[in-house]
Amino acid sequence: MMDRARLALAAALLLQLTYLQAQDPFDVPGTRVSPLARVFTAGDCADGTGKSSVCSSCTAVDVCVAGASIGSASCGTATPYCNEGEVEATCSTTPSSDCGGAAAGQPATITCASLGLLPDPVNCRYYHLCLSVGTAVQSAVYECPPGYAFSVAVLACRSTLYQSCVSVTCNASNTFVYYGSSQRYYAYCAAAATTGAAPTPHIFKCPNRAVFNMNTRSCVYTCFGQGNFVNTNDLNTYYQCYLSNGRMVSQLRRCPVGPSGATTFNQTLGYCT
Numbered sequence: 001m002m003d004r005a006r007l008a009l010a011a012a013l014l015l016q017l018t019y020l021q022a023q024d025p026f027d028v029p030g031t032r033v034s035p036l037a038r039v040f041t042a043g044d045c046a047d048g049t050g051k052s053s054v055c056s057s058c059t060a061v062d063v064c065v066a067g068a069s070i071g072s073a074s075c076g077t078a079t080p081y082c083n084e085g086e087v088e089a090t091c092s093t094t095p096s097s098d099c100g101g102a103a104a105g106q107p108a109t110i111t112c113a114s115l116g117l118l119p120d121p122v123n124c125r126y127y128h129l130c131l132s133v134g135t136a137v138q139s140a141v142y143e144c145p146p147g148y149a150f151s152v153a154v155l156a157c158r159s160t161l162y163q164s165c166v167s168v169t170c171n172a173s174n175t176f177v178y179y180g181s182s183q184r185y186y187a188y189c190a191a192a193a194t195t196g197a198a199p200t201p202h203i204f205k206c207p208n209r210a211v212f213n214m215n216t217r218s219c220v221y222t223c224f225g226q227g228n229f230v231n232t233n234d235l236n237t238y239y240q241c242y243l244s245n246g247r248m249v250s251q252l253r254r255c256p257v258g259p260s261g262a263t264t265f266n267q268t269l270g271y272c273t
């Protein structure tokens with residue numbers, strides 16, 4: 001009798017296991033939705049419309065006099081993006097749609113603060129790809145199929161049967177908050193431009209081997225030996241690990257600027273080239 005019960009239990013377990021295996025997490029890549037394949041075309045002072053300025057790049061204004069350009073002015077850091085106008089170009093905090101900004105109905109891009117994939121802070125079906133970092137670099141936005149949510153564990157879209165929909169809730173301005181249960185992905189809740197509006201979450205991730213520390217408000221890197229190690233968020237910087245009073249400590253250092261511009265860290269060599 002006892003053996004029979006055991007056998008039945010084993011059979012039931014086996015059945016359940018087979019069922020679970022058939023329902024394995026199904027991870028898929030998303031589809032690129034923004035910015036769609038659009039390229040920036042420089043404005044032309046000589047287009048015959050008598051413009052007083054045009055965008056010569058995504059981040060610079062060309063000044064026009066009598067249908068000819070007399071020079072180009074960078075938009076600077078406060079309002080980095082050039083927006084074309086009917087009469088004059090304007091530097092703005094938001095990029096135009098052909099420079100990575102969102103067109104109507106498209107999800108907004110984010111400014112790339114680190115290399116690689118980042119979850120969207122508000123919509124769990126979106127995620128962002130950053131191939132370079134810098135003031136004017138905007139992400140490419142990808143969308144998961146219906147019934148899927150982005151997973152930072154697998155860096156792909158995973159069925160919502162196995163992946164909960166994570167989003168960031170900003171309760172207060174100028175605070176940090178973790179992205180779900182992750183300590184590597186976090187958001188900064190910036191004060192909204194208009195008073196009374198909810199703070200805006202900006203998503204970040206710590207490099208490999210680092211987690212965000214709420215007290216130090218920085219990514220804390222775990223050294224696995226003395227030496228220099230790649231910062232997977234930004235190849236122009238690296239972690240220097242060394243012993244200080246018998247304890248291993250890390251410092252985030254910037255690669256020097258060489259004669260031909262910024263240098264990048266080479267993990268094989270252990271220094272910047």
Ligand SMILES: *[C@@H]1O[C@H](CO)[C@@H](O)[C@H](O)[C@H]1NC(C)=O
Pocket residue numbers: 169170171177
């Ligand atoms: C924000 O407020 C909500 C609702 O009161 C609460 O559930 C959540 O834990 C709060 N989040 C943080 C980061 O304090």
Ligand SMILES: *[C@@H]1O[C@H](CO)[C@@H](O)[C@H](O)[C@H]1NC(C)=O
Pocket residue numbers: 266267268269
């Ligand atoms: C790093 O340096 C090695 C040795 O010089 C070289 O073979 C390799 O291509 C470099 N890697 C990168 C990413 O530049």
